[in-house]
Amino acid sequence: MLSPISWKENTVRILRQTKLPDQEIWVDIESIEQLAEAIRILDVRGAPAIGVAAAFGIAMVAHKHATSDKQELITIAEQASKLLASTRPTAVNLFWALDRMEKKLNEVRDQDASMIRSALLKEAQAIQEQDIQACLDIGKYGAELLPEAGNVLTHCNAGALATGGYGTALGVIRSAIEQGKDIRVLANETRPLLQGARLTTWELQKDDIPVTLVCDNASGALMRQGKIQACVVGADRIAANGDVVNKIGTYTVAVCARRHGIPFYVAAPTSTIDISLSSGEEIPIEQRAGAEITHPRGVCIAPDGTQTINQAFDLTPATLISAIVTERGVAKHPDMPNQLLEFCRIET
Numbered sequence: 001m002l003s004p005i006s007w008k009e010n011t012v013r014i015l016r017q018t019k020l021p022d023q024e025i026w027v028d029i030e031s032i033e034q035l036a037e038a039i040r041i042l043d044v045r046g047a048p049a050i051g052v053a054a055a056f057g058i059a060m061v062a063h064k065h066a067t068s069d070k071q072e073l074i075t076i077a078e079q080a081s082k083l084l085a086s087t088r089p090t091a092v093n094l095f096w097a098l099d100r101m102e103k104k105l106n107e108v109r110d111q112d113a114s115m116i117r118s119a120l121l122k123e124a125q126a127i128q129e130q131d132i133q134a135c136l137d138i139g140k141y142g143a144e145l146l147p148e149a150g151n152v153l154t155h156c157n158a159g160a161l162a163t164g165g166y167g168t169a170l171g172v173i174r175s176a177i178e179q180g181k182d183i184r185v186l187a188n189e190t191r192p193l194l195q196g197a198r199l200t201t202w203e204l205q206k207d208d209i210p211v212t213l214v215c216d217n218a219s220g221a222l223m224r225q226g227k228i229q230a231c232v233v234g235a236d237r238i239a240a241n242g243d244v245v246n247k248i249g250t251y252t253v254a255v256c257a258r259r260h261g262i263p264f265y266v267a268a269p270t271s272t273i274d275i276s277l278s279s280g281e282e283i284p285i286e287q288r289a290g291a292e293i294t295h296p297r298g299v300c301i302a303p304d305g306t307q308t309i310n311q312a313f314d315l316t317p318a319t320l321i322s323a324i325v326t327e328r329g330v331a332k333h334p335d336m337p338n339q340l341l342e343f344c345r346i347e348t
């Protein structure tokens with residue numbers, strides 16, 4: 001199974017996703033600053049993957065810092081956590097994973113430095129293993145919702161590359177195909193950073209899953225022509241009422257899907273649910289540099305000085321979502337908020 005992040009001799013090994021699909025470059029991250037930069041520029045991306053990388057980052061600083069003074073070790077880990085928390089604001093998995101690491105640190109703070117180091121590494125590994133298992137379970141629940149045959153549209157990349165491994169939205173598709181369903185994927189290109197064109201196609205082709213790339217602005221027309229039977233996307237943060245924030249363009253897909261009576265599914269682990277927020281309006285939306293729009297892949301496509309709006313994510317209201325698929329079950333209307341709350345309460 002493809003996993004974009006792993007632990008290797010006190011470093012965090014990542015696949016540089018900004019280089020895909022032309023180059024497959026793996027890099028061993030040696031410092032917390034390097035990891036923070038990798039998250040900022042989207043070398044590591046996708047909500048669950050950012051959380052996994054951050055957890056390994058905390059374990060890495062603890063391992064790299066050769067001290068037997070545990071207070072010093074704790075301070076270093078806390079500083080690293082602050083830095084990582086400042087990288088990207090929207091995906092709650094980042095803060096969820098950092099919180100888990102902080103709790104673990106508090107639990108073992110009276111032990112000696114080497115015990116603290118190994119407890120932090122074990123916790124990061126557990127976060128990754130649990131995320132992979134969550135994706136497999138999401139896949140099983142979600143596969144039931146897909147038709148026996150048809151085209152499924154996805155937006156951005158919510159695959160193995162965006163998680164500990166296997167994927168959420170793409171996990172649902174993988175699982176449906178493993179069950180024998182005849183599913184073909186339509187991948188929205190996902191302007192401006194082209195996660196659909198560069199990443200979803202790349203990882204599905206590796207698995208021989210049929211995938212066709214479409215322009216973001218073609219999906220409405222394809223729905224009208226009856227060429228899309230279902231939509232499945234991931235999420236960066238889900239509010240308690242079932243509102244979903246995901247990659248910019250998701251809302252447009254959901255509106256078109258509703259107009260054409262096509263089911264629109266969101267697949268995400270419970271670590272993506274932010275039960276503290278009553279509505280999606282409270283979710284912070286990352287604003288990114290305009291150059292990502294005016295200079296895709298470094299090529300200038302707009303006159304110098306052109307103004308831009310580059311919101312990295314958008315909000316899809318719960319009313320447009322047919323179901324939210326988590327590792328603990330499927331939340332549907334009219335009871336979606338209660339079901340989400342229930343899933344978050346289940347102890348693992």
Ligand code: MRU
Nearest residue numbers: 045046047156158162234235247
């Ligand atoms: O900016 P990105 O590439 O990190 O955005 C990723 C997405 O929007 C994904 O759909 C989301 O994180 C879910 S990944 C399983």
